[in-house]
Amino acid sequence: MSETPVDEMSFEQAMAELEQVVGKLERGDVALEDSIKLYERGAALKKRCETKLKEAEEKVAAITLNADGQPTGTTPVEGL
Template sequence: MAETPVESMTFEDAIRELEQVVGKLERGDVALDDSIALYERGAALKKRCETKLSEAEEKVARITTGPDGQAAGTAPLDP
């Protein structure tokens, strides 16, 4: 089975695979070369999760509220 490119993964898919990678590395029963490949994949997955979280935080930060405290729309993203 081919690995899904990290760049196209959703946050949920990336975090799920990252948890699997960490589990395999923690067990310690993986050959050294495989451990290195898992670590590299895990680092890419971590970066993807951080990117997706940052994107979500920016979107949430841009939500504006009306006088009643309800969401009233969004403000444009600053360039």
């Protein structure tokens, strides 16, 4: 597992580590206490991925298009 705090990870970093966590849990060869820690880390990573995806969706939705289908600018999204 990475030492990087989850809230500082990019989407790609969080997703890659989440895949590692899931792989370890699926193998089932981890001690119970370590499984709990992995599960907690996985839950935090999942939440980070969801947050980053939502931010990206909001940015894309804020782009306005003119009659030719070309971007005319962006509309600020509240909270970003």
